[in-house]
Amino acid sequence: MDVSELESIEMDLLVQAMQKRHGYDFSQYAPASLKRRAHLLANQLECKSLTGLTERMLHEPELLSRLLEGLTVPMSDMFRDPAMFRALRDQVFPLLASYPHINIWQAGCAHGQEVYSLAILLEEAGLYERTQIFATDLSDRALQRASDGIYPAQEAQQWSRNYQAAGGKRSLADYCSAGYKLLKLNQRLRRNVTFAVHNLATDGVFCEAHLILCRNVLIYFSNSLQNRALSLFRDSLVRAGFLCLGVRENMDLSPVAQAFVPFIDPERIYRLASHLDDLVE
Template identity: 80%
Template sequence: MAARLTMNDIKVDAPELDSIELDLFVQALQKRHGYDFSEYAPASLKRRLRLLADQLHCKTITGLTERVLHEPQLLPNVLEGLTVPTSEMFRDPAVFRTLREKVFPLLASYPLINIWQAGCAHGQEVYSLAILLEEAGLYDRSQIFATDLSDRALQRASEGIYSVKDAQQWSRNYQAAGGTHSLADYCSAGYKLIKLNQRLRRHVTFALHNLAIDGVFCEAHLILCRNVLIYFSDPLQDRALALFRDSLVRGGFLCLGLRENLNPSHAAQDFSPFIESARIYRLPTQAEGAHA
């Protein structure tokens, strides 16, 4: 007689169970809402899901999956939790100073300048860029496309309203980035909040865009995607870099986060270091490409 298999005979260790829960959540989110997180770095995604589950009072990721399936109103919270839209104005001031001193003079040769800020989160770096372009005399012929996959993050970015507690640090960042005035010239304060002047928005377009599934939508002279790729798997990093390459004009610039590097992928080979310490790379001009 064949032995009967009982539940006690089926053993799944904790890491395998975590992997199953993670896969089921990713499938549910994609099939129910159309957002694909299958190529996000598993360790980072798992960490965010656990935090999100705790915030939404779910005991497990499986419980979070069930709520995502049956409570569509939770989607904005979920996307914001998964994309971690945190930043600050003039984050890594030396990078913004390098853009101002080394990149802007080269962009000045173009009659119109298109800039893509990918993964713009709540917009702090978008306004930082607008301020420095204004001070460099380039903003009136520039267009910034600020994108994110979270509609809620884009709404907050569009409002340009932030906590006043960050103002002193941002002011120090601004000065370190080579600011020529005072950050107070670009915002107003009240009720423990600061609001960026709306004139900084005059050449900014905020739009939904998902680096995992969406394609080229503009011809850019400068692309900033800072502290986003670190959350992607190698294949998704390669997809994003190929998208940036295909979006840039020849001689255009790509600026990544200081904790990021061009991985040894096919798309990464098309870029050359410009200022490596600031993680700024350049797509060779046609002449340079032909010479290579």
């Protein structure tokens, strides 16, 4: 048996053990990406092999949050892909403004940078007071960092450029304070945000939403898990609701695609197609 075959067995055992020990199902995640992250995690935890990582996972339950964060890659930036945020501000928010109350679901929120980006633009658009943002992730550890809203100050210049490119009306410094090489987002941005654990691989509809963002998450899923997540989003959206994916993601090959129409194609913003004859040219 060669090394690659042995590693495949070790990876299968790790995935099975995670599901049986902790109830988290990674069986439908993209295998190559999951394997890379598992090896990186094993190195960080000084495990000699994936089998060693499995053994520690089974016998050290306190490692669960670290494992989930490592396997799910919680990465993001403030106003990541500014053109998408500008499209939300200029073309989606004016349509959401017709609702007396707005629910937004940020699925796979990672460390929360995009959540606070949304809150800032909603506040500047005069919509935040009647908006509730539900920010979910698989990892408790990632959610805690998101809730804290504290980030390395070295990111500030790039985030400020992103904010301006997204159509920000003020200065990003108006929304945070700096000290000890850290940035802390103003807690007022968190007042209408609920952080919660949700697993796109196993859990059901989380809320009824007018806008759902799930960006740079589906690229780590297998086709079947992508379809499951897209089905959840379809079932969660109100009539004529909006879905935003990452710029490297699309639903073209998914059977769920027929439920949506492209709204702003370059930025991967879709609109629920059911009962939307008036939206189809």
